[in-house]
Amino acid sequence: KTFRKVVKPQANAVVIYMMDVSGSMGDEQKEIVRMESFWINAWLKRNYKGLETRxxxxxxxxxxxxxxxxxxxxxxGGTLISSAYKLCQRIIEEDYPINEWNIYPFHFSDGDNWSGEDTRMCLNLLQKFYFPRVNMFGYGQVESKYGSGQFLKDLEKTFPNEDRLVISKIENKEKILLSIKDFLGKGK
Incomplete structure (x- = not known):
């Protein structure tokens, strides 16, 4: 007789929203992020009884x-994406044991990061900390005339086949619904 481990989805979920509010993120970009976060949150609240948001x-x-x-x-101001990823890591480590929580970090940015060194730090955190622990890591990149958009390219190049990473490009307000489908259509 063999025993099989059955993984049951937990009822507890935490969503941690991270938003770039640097100088290159204009009012329109921030509004897109807020609208998208609001609707993702509304959908998740309907589907998880024990939903927490940070x-x-x-x-x-x-x-x-x-x-x-x-x-x-x-x-x-400038942008150091790793500052958000490190703070999010601390929140997860302190408050959300992975055996008790479904964990969904979402990061929204225009993809402009200060340095290649900081981007490497972010990619390292994703690989070593986030992917082994989270159900899904959502990265939404908002088009900006000031931002380089480089971070999305770096993610795609570094993690071409990472199941837990869901990337969405949000060109304008009209694309919010498509982006939400990118994130929530994965069923993780």
Whole structure:
């Protein structure tokens, strides 16, 4: 007689939203992120009884904020994406044991990062920390006339076959629904 381990989906889920609020993210880009986050959140709340949400904003530094601040803040400054990924990592390690929680980080940015070194740090965190622990890592890149969009290219090049990474390019408000389908259509 053999025993098979059956993996049951947990009812507890946490969604950690990270938003780039640096100078290259204009009001239109931030509004797109807020609209998309709002609808993703509404869908997940309907599907998970024990849903928790956390919110992180970042430019060169990251901080955790409440929902109201996340949906209304405007900062400026440079961009260090790793600041958000490190803060998100700390939140997961301190508050969400992976055997008890479905974990869904979402990061929204225009893809402009300060340095290749910081991007390498992010890619390393994704590979070594996030992918082994999360159900899905969503990266939504908002088109911006100021941002280079390089981060999306780096993700695609580094992780061409990573199942837990879902990338969505959000060109404008009209593309929000398609982007939400990219993220939620994976059934993770």
């Amino acid at each position: 919110f992180i904003i970042h430019d060169a530094a990251a901080k955790e904020v409440d929902e109201k601040t996340f949906f209304s803040t405007s900062e400026s």
